[in-house]
Amino acid sequence: MKKIINDPNQVVQDMIRGMVAAYPSSLKQVPNATVLARKDAPVANKVALISGGGSGHEPAHAGFVGKGMLDAAVLGEVFTSPTPDQVYEAIKAVDSGKGVFLIIKNYTGDVMNFEMAAELAEAEGIQVEAVVVNDDVAVEDSSFTTGRRGIAGTVFVHKIVGAKAEEGASLVELKAIANKVNSNVRSMGMALSPCTVPAAGSPSFELEENEMEIGIGIHGEPGIERKAIASADDIAEEITNKILEDIDYSNEEVAVMVNGLGSTPEMELYIVNAKVHQLLQEKGIKVYKTFVGEYMTSLEMAGCSVTLLKLDDELKGLLDAKSEASAFRI
Amino acid sequence: MKKIINDPNQVVQDMIRGMVAAYPSSLKQVPNATVLARKDAPVANKVALISGGGSGHEPAHAGFVGKGMLDAAVLGEVFTSPTPDQVYEAIKAVDSGKGVFLIIKNYTGDVMNFEMAAELAEAEGIQVEAVVVNDDVAVEDSSFTTGRRGIAGTVFVHKIVGAKAEEGASLVELKAIANKVNSNVRSMGMALSPCTVPAAGSPSFELEENEMEIGIGIHGEPGIERKAIASADDIAEEITNKILEDIDYSNEEVAVMVNGLGSTPEMELYIVNAKVHQLLQEKGIKVYKTFVGEYMTSLEMAGCSVTLLKLDDELKGLLDAKSEASAFRI
Amino acid sequence: MLLSLKDSIDWMNIMNQKIQDNKQYLTKLDQAIGDGDHGINMARGFNEVVSKLSVTEYESVSDVFKDVAMTLMGKVGGASGPLYGTAFLKMSLASKGKEVDQQVFATAVNDALQGIKQRGKSTEGEKTLVDVWAPVVNFFQKEQEVLPNALINCASEAVEESKTIKATKGRAAYLGERSVGHLDPGSVSSFYLFESLAEVLEKGA
Amino acid sequence: MLLSLKDSIDWMNIMNQKIQDNKQYLTKLDQAIGDGDHGINMARGFNEVVSKLSVTEYESVSDVFKDVAMTLMGKVGGASGPLYGTAFLKMSLASKGKEVDQQVFATAVNDALQGIKQRGKSTEGEKTLVDVWAPVVNFFQKEQEVLPNALINCASEAVEESKTIKATKGRAAYLGERSVGHLDPGSVSSFYLFESLAEVLEKGA
Ligand SMILES: Nc1ncnc2c1ncn2[C@@H]1O[C@H](COP(=O)(O)OP(=O)(O)O)[C@@H](O)[C@H]1O
Ligand SMILES: Nc1ncnc2c1ncn2[C@@H]1O[C@H](COP(=O)(O)OP(=O)(O)O)[C@@H](O)[C@H]1O
Ligand SMILES: [Mg+2]
Ligand SMILES: [Mg+2]
Ligand SMILES: [Mg+2]
Numbered sequence A, B: 001m002k003k004i005i006n007d008p009n010q011v012v013q014d015m016i017r018g019m020v021a022a023y024p025s026s027l028k029q030v031p032n033a034t035v036l037a038r039k040d041a042p043v044a045n046k047v048a049l050i051s052g053g054g055s056g057h058e059p060a061h062a063g064f065v066g067k068g069m070l071d072a073a074v075l076g077e078v079f080t081s082p083t084p085d086q087v088y089e090a091i092k093a094v095d096s097g098k099g100v101f102l103i104i105k106n107y108t109g110d111v112m113n114f115e116m117a118a119e120l121a122e123a124e125g126i127q128v129e130a131v132v133v134n135d136d137v138a139v140e141d142s143s144f145t146t147g148r149r150g151i152a153g154t155v156f157v158h159k160i161v162g163a164k165a166e167e168g169a170s171l172v173e174l175k176a177i178a179n180k181v182n183s184n185v186r187s188m189g190m191a192l193s194p195c196t197v198p199a200a201g202s203p204s205f206e207l208e209e210n211e212m213e214i215g216i217g218i219h220g221e222p223g224i225e226r227k228a229i230a231s232a233d234d235i236a237e238e239i240t241n242k243i244l245e246d247i248d249y250s251n252e253e254v255a256v257m258v259n260g261l262g263s264t265p266e267m268e269l270y271i272v273n274a275k276v277h278q279l280l281q282e283k284g285i286k287v288y289k290t291f292v293g294e295y296m297t298s299l300e301m302a303g304c305s306v307t308l309l310k311l312d313d314e315l316k317g318l319l320d321a322k323s324e325a326s327a328f329r330i
Numbered sequence C, D: 001m002l003l004s005l006k007d008s009i010d011w012m013n014i015m016n017q018k019i020q021d022n023k024q025y026l027t028k029l030d031q032a033i034g035d036g037d038h039g040i041n042m043a044r045g046f047n048e049v050v051s052k053l054s055v056t057e058y059e060s061v062s063d064v065f066k067d068v069a070m071t072l073m074g075k076v077g078g079a080s081g082p083l084y085g086t087a088f089l090k091m092s093l094a095s096k097g098k099e100v101d102q103q104v105f106a107t108a109v110n111d112a113l114q115g116i117k118q119r120g121k122s123t124e125g126e127k128t129l130v131d132v133w134a135p136v137v138n139f140f141q142k143e144q145e146v147l148p149n150a151l152i153n154c155a156s157e158a159v160e161e162s163k164t165i166k167a168t169k170g171r172a173a174y175l176g177e178r179s180v181g182h183l184d185p186g187s188v189s190s191f192y193l194f195e196s197l198a199e200v201l202e203k204g205a
């Protein structure tokens, strides 16, 4: 394992110090908690937005804390959902009295820990609502299983719900817009190489020189299928088609996100983006806005994901609204 | 070699298509040239700014094209300076009559190719001035050698000269501010792993599991010293001290950039940032603004560089000025 | 059986030892079908548990279970934190004000199992730790006398069984068919829990 | 010696063949002390050169050299593009309107060398291709008769010599002492250039 770290068990604490040092005028750590919040939290008359999960997905989630997006991010250990008490600390730190909205990615651990925190908060009279994002089309959707994972599409939820909250929307309105984004967003990823959890010290899986994993998540877990490595065009096509099979985007306008999983050069993301745009154009799907870069990573995994979000006028306006989050400036 | 590409010899062309597809309203390709320019170029009454060099440093340099930063970026093959005719195409495409300012990183190839293009342009009556950035303290500075390399500090030159150009400054004024930034900026980098030029197919060098290279450049070239891998704190300290030995920043205000070379997780960059801030604080150096992320990469190399820029009121103002470049939004 | 206050603390100490010894192994199991942190999570949690227990005076088994629950809940995270935390919280409640004999304990582990299922929205046959807890609950309810070796056998058979199941809950569910043939890490850590208990009962016997 | 129009084209074809055959090798040399693109750059450039020459009718050696110069300048990039481009441009100028006998050629390569040194702000002893061009220029100026083998020896000794030098120009300069003991990739590609010329002269002789 080669990493620029000090103690493998202190990476989250060290990172938090580094983030607060970087943005002292906009970010603060909630005392004694692995929570990063807007410096001006709680923001009066605004429903507060909280997201989070395991660390290792940087810039998610703390990079999306800022005016126009999240009020706080709760940082768990690497790939490990934060505990309920940490989430509860975040809730208490950002609630202005208008309630708190939780953006949770659909993983058993995240859902359980955030739910337990919500129960604690509700017991103290704080109103809490939540959305569970599940945009990953690689995973079979069935009510008998865990259901789909939440991956990079979650960033669009942060952005759009964040903009809506900034406008002064109520908890109920936020829940509605969050559900709307979630039901219109789809993603899928692939990887060329695994990643190493610092405290584990060895890679999550192994791939031969000629192999790739399709339908990968963001926790170094294996994907749904291992096969021979393909060209950027073929990869873009397989992922885009899988998304388009899942919901009908024809004659719609979409936002595109080509997200790097950690060590994929930006050059390669743009090469994928070229093909995704070509495919969408051929199918008569208009691209309103494109995001290429690292938004939801899996440590130093090589690979990418593609996300499509179907837009209407309301979503377009919210997507374009100003954001001051360090990792998402519009 | 595992990469998400199509043809190793077409990566630059494919990337250019992907970039134009991503930002069609702000970016255009100069016809038949590997040049990306502001959509609205040439901008009337403004000196045009051009930078560029080999590809593989993304988001440098095309990610810094946009209002408030560069007017055009010239993209060479991977790690290969673009040819004079391409640079000349860029000059012709962005000159509004007020002249063109070139921001060149100090590599023999870049300097020669850009100089030859400047000669061609001057022969056609276009005024051209240039700065050669050489911020890398790892390299011995001597008038008998090639001199210092230009690395991540170049991004501060883009930003500050870009802001000044947007204010309507003349070529002479831009040259003055560029020299000022260059003489106040210092950087140094290190790597944990090499990178692979797509057309070469094999890594640039090899490092054992317990080794790192200190004083690395951004072209997959070996560094100035190979040694046992150290902690993030020790790495931050070695680099920061080397910079501080080179010029005196005491009692000054600085901008800090902790730049990832490609595959280093953002988490690790923030861990380094925490230590850099601590060291600066101990030495009474005040940090005005911090930038953590990937600005000047070396394909998928693992490693980072630290840059310090000494600021005065003029530089602060220009650093804070609005930028609409896709990879540097302020 | 009778679980004394000292037994309950010994149980946690032995469990912690097993978890620390098998941290890498549990992580390896989780790398194969999950995200590779189960060993790290459990080791962090039980390390805290024994620290906490070593500096606190307890009056009852129920109090021990409560601190175990709160510590796991606050230190483990992930899926296993709330699940193990809930399990011990339920066991604490069920043993409150009682001497922990077999009947009380059988009720306690059954409440724990119901708590886990509710929290995890899961049931038997989904390749989760439920597949170890369920037969163990059954064992305590059915057996006249708890023979430590029989307990170990019961739990270890359940773990082996988990190999053949296709996961439908937890991260392994994303692998679908590819999860078949792998041990479930949470089932293995649950096995250590009951193996530790058996060792405590063995000593007491 | 007399370099005919056909000889000059043959020269470039042979050079291209050597470059394509040794593309990996040149790149490996550049990986050791540079950025690993020299083979790729030269292969791209000379491939274009032979394409260009194959579809164009030429009247003189000078015209051939001019197209070689323009093609290398426009296709190679990096440090080697401008340097080789400048070299051939100077050779084109020096041979303009002339039959290329040994005297003309000696002047041409000397002009090329001066052009390279000026462009690269470099001189002998800095571990660049100058260290091959300089002795070769000397060879053409001093030798009564150009023996192909002697030319090859002269160039190959110069290349070997480059190993012992510490680089002070080009990317290898960043390595300082660590550059000692490595061949300079540009010197090796220049060796191929003069080896190709020797082979053409050999055939002509
Ligand atoms: N919904 C669930 N119900 C019961 N047990 C579950 C559930 N989801 C996961 N588990 C158990 O948790 C274990 C994984 O724990 P751990 O790796 O610590 O958490 P995470 O999956 O969040 O990384 C699995 O092996 C499984 O036994
Ligand atoms: N200033 C210089 N003067 C003369 N030759 C140089 C100079 N700089 C570099 N070279 C030559 O160029 C070669 C490298 O070419 P190449 O790898 O194609 O370009 P780059 O160094 O830009 O990647 C070196 O091996 C050296 O011989
Ligand atoms: Mg986990
Ligand atoms: Mg090069
Ligand atoms: Mg896990």
Ligand SMILES: [Mg+2]
Residues within 6 Å of the ligand: D030, D034, D035, D036, D037, D038, D078
């Ligand atoms: Mg080179």
